Amino acid sequence: FNSVRQGTHVLFREFSFVQATPHNRASFLRTFWRCFRTVGKNGGKYLLTAQEYHCLLQLLCPDFPMELTQKAARIVLMDDAMDCLMSFSDFLFAFQIQFYYSEFLESVAAIYQDLLTGKNPNTVIVPTSSSGQHRQRQPQNDCSPLDGVEASLFYQCLESLCDRSKYSCPPSALVKEMLSSAQRLTFYGFLMALAKDQGINRALGKSPVSG
Structure with missing residues (x-):
């Protein structure tokens, strides 16, 4: 024990x-x-x-x-x-x-690729539909790999992921704050921001100290 x-x-x-x-x-x-x-x-x-x-x-x-x-x-x-x-x-x-957050990041990578190719992974399941049909917003296919994806749409997808995920996710309020200053971002830019965010590191319970 x-x-x-x-x-x-x-x-x-x-x-x-x-x-x-x-x-x-x-x-x-x-x-x-x-x-x-x-x-x-x-x-x-x-x-x-x-x-x-x-x-x-x-x-x-x-x-x-x-x-x-x-x-x-x-x-x-x-x-x-x-x-x-x-x-x-x-x-x-x-x-x-x-x-x-390995499982969360795997899902984020899939979401990012969907957004990059013009898909919108934020599908809305209609509970009353027995046929399994769903509504989906029309995506804006204006992304390029170098530009990354729109930060606000990316966050909406991440918020939905955190709400339904069975795995550990970073606190959504901290992710929102982290992305609020960006208009667009790349996947690795997002990972780097996560790694450097003091609030998210404190949420893990141990922030590395240098020196």
Whole structure:
């Protein structure tokens, strides 16, 4: 019981256990931060590659998938090569978003692609219809991959997703505030904003500290 309360029950467990519940995920993030936060000290002068961060993760969870590490690194590195160096705090901010909200972000990626191709994923199911028909607003197909998508429409879709999602989602009020200053945004721009948002990181219970 004490190990569960302290969050150490996830140490050296298989990935299926580590990711099984929001509490386990939060515990793993805290454990990773506690074990390796010295990497981020001394002004963040210790820079590691995605592969090296993955080795640290595997010290705590031997079968931790490389795919999640790479997704987190891509938030930091964007278009740079995946073997570029990252500070511990940059990686941890991105990693905790990618790990804790992984199912949410998969759904967001699908929504973003739909909007980018002119579809509107915000379908409205009519409860009284037995035929399963639904109404859908006409999309505006004025998006290009470089411009991203309209931020207000993107948020409407995310709000709907959060309302019906069975998985953990960032607080919708914080997402709305985060997107309020943008007219358009790209998917990776959204991920970067999530990773850097102090309110969302506080909502996870542990904000990485650099230095």
